[in-house]
Amino acid sequence: MRLSERALGISPSPTLSIDAKAKQMKASGIKVISFGVGEPDFDTPDHIKEAAIEAIKAGETRYTPAGGTLKLKQAIVDKFRRENGLEYQTNQIVVSVGAKHSLYNAFQVLCQPGDEVILPAPYWVSYLEQIKLAGAEAVIVQTREENGFKLTPRELKEVITARSRVFLLNSPSNPTGGVYTRDELAALGEVLLEHNITIISDEIYEKLLYDGLEHVSIASVSPQLKENTVVINGVSKAYAMTGWRIGYAAAPAPVAKAMADLQSHSTSNPTSIAQAASVAALNGPQDAVAAMVVEFEKRRNYMLERINAIPGITCPKPGGAFYLYPNVSAYFGKSYQGRPVNNATDLANLLLEVAEVAVVPGIAFGGDDFIRLSYATSMENIKEGMDRIEKLLGALE
């Protein structure tokens, strides 16, 4: 059977493949410590689960409008007003099957062949594939470690062409944890508006912020920027609801309509029960989120101290999300028992097979000098995993 060119162009997610290898090792009885995962290790709060059970009992088990229930859209509108200072109407909101799906819809309705999407690296790997699937071309622009992996207006200007159509922004960032300030967003926004470039702003890690940092949506910086931005968010990371699959987008009404129309011919509505649970997540008590953030911050501090204590490794302090993104290039050219380490992928394989610690090589995010470590795992695992990493790196010669 012939596969389409579109299908042949898809690269499998490297984050999922290392996870699969780690799971396989675990299944065969090996105690793998996984720093590869991209989801909170906490359970969904009880009041959210209860809302789902109530929805089932109340018969909320049928099709809903393709772009989401009015109740959930209203809860999202209220959330944007309360937390982001953004005023939307319900016809500007589209609820999808996870933020990944919201992003997919956004690229599909905004991009076409010939368009360029400016993608700052390091980037979350699915952006690249989704840009390709929309027929557009990703223009990857490397950010610098010394700038906390944040793009500067000058770096942005250098890659803009007449074909630049969309700019992808992800703050807080996966994989670096970098968080843009209001001033930095305003400066980037000015350049983007000047060239009439649409912004897709992925704010899925909005609530996972440390050191008292504040999340700013670029859409809230000015009314013009709001008109030029599709904001993407969801409940997966903030409420430990990765399996429920609810994400959402806020956009100018014609864009939101196009996204909902597209969705009406693919998935139709996201699961009715998960939508009811998401209403409870957004409208209900937020103390579970706060408790999770306190725990993540402790783990980040510990893991960062440990990683920066390893000779040769540098890692900027991430302000958000739940990842560290250390530069491990000082170890390239070394070897372990005759096995060479020439790049981060070699190192990640060695860490998994010898130290039994799963990490994601930076190549997955467009930079092979780095590995990504997720601290969405227990403190006990973090301690054990860091001991193992330290020991293995110490044994390289």
Ligand SMILES: Cc1ncc(COP(=O)(O)O)c(C=O)c1O
């Ligand atoms: C940057 C980023 N955006 C979006 C998503 C997707 O979130 P969801 O689970 O809601 O699809 C992820 C998940 O890993 C992510 O890291």
